[in-house]
Amino acid sequence: KITNPSDGSLIEYEVPLFDTVVSNLPFVPFEILSDDDISKIEEIRESVKNTTRINLSGKSDLYAYIIFSLWENLKVGGRLGVIVSNSWLGSDWGKQFRDALLWYFDIDEIIMSGNGRWFNNAMVMTTILVLTKKQKSSPEKSQTITFSLLKKSLTDFEGDEEIKNNLANIVLLD
Numbered sequence: 564k565i566t567n568p569s570d571g572s573l574i575e576y577e578v579p580l581f582d583t584v585v586s587n588l589p590f591v592p593f594e595i596l597s598d599d600d601i602s603k604i605e606e607i608r609e610s611v612k613n614t615t616r617i618n619l620s621g622k623s624d625l626y627a628y629i630i631f632s633l634w635e636n637l638k639v640g641g642r643l644g645v646i647v648s649n650s651w652l653g654s655d656w657g658k659q660f661r662d663a664l665l666w667y668f669d670i671d672e673i674i675m676s677g678n679g680r681w682f683n684n685a686m687v688m689t690t691i692l693v694l695t696k697k698q699k700s701s702p703e704k705s706q707t708i709t710f711s712l713l714k715k716s717l718t719d720f721e722g723d724e725e726i727k728n729n730l731a732n733i734v735l736l737d
Contacts (some may be wrong), residue, residue: 580638587646588626590687591733604628614700615666620656624648625721627660630694632669637696642696643668649675667702668694670708674730677712678719 564573596604607628608619619627626647633643649658666671672693681689697703720726 565619567636577635581636581641582638583642583644584633584637586633587723588629590624590626590648599623603632608630611663611666615702617659617663618634619659619663622654623656623660624650625650627656629665630664630692635694639696640699641696642671642693643696644691645692647692648680650687651691664694665703666697668696669706671695672709672711674711675712676716677714678716683714 565597566572567574596685598724604621606624608621611631613620624647626645628641630645630647633645637643651660661670670692674691674693676688680687720730
């Protein structure tokens with residue numbers, strides 16, 4: 564449902580499930596979340612807890628919850644490629660986040676920077692997560708997770724179409 568900006572009425576659209584979603588998710592730390600964000604996060608936390616018995620920390624960055632919302636919009640076997648903060652890799656909430664991810668997705672690839680920040684205006688180090696929606700939510704762990712370390716900055720890839728295509732193909736598993 565969206566609000567018609569002309570008259571304020573609600574318009575309802577049916578959005579089909581997606582084969583692939585790729586996004587640079589917002590880096591919003593839990594300390595500055597809005598009341599609307601917190602309300603939606605509580606719904607997601609409750610849903611994840613009901614499915615997995617994992618109680619996601621309220622100290623997770625916003626992206627951690629967005630990923631579980633995006634799961635609902637993917638076809639089974641659909642791919643999700645997201646740029647996120649690497650904060651989950653070394654935090655207390657990160658283990659819960661990873662364990663919950665593994666209920667909903669196979670974690671196919673984690674791409675990390677080995678050469679500083681990817682974005683000049685970001686105050687965080689980033690990673691790319693490549694996930695595949697499971698047939699059915701279950702605690703089965705991914706068999707293989709590929710970790711890649713980019714030793715060049717992203718700006719070093721400008722103009723190099725082969726490298727850009729290779730990175731895109733990783734997300735699509737093509």
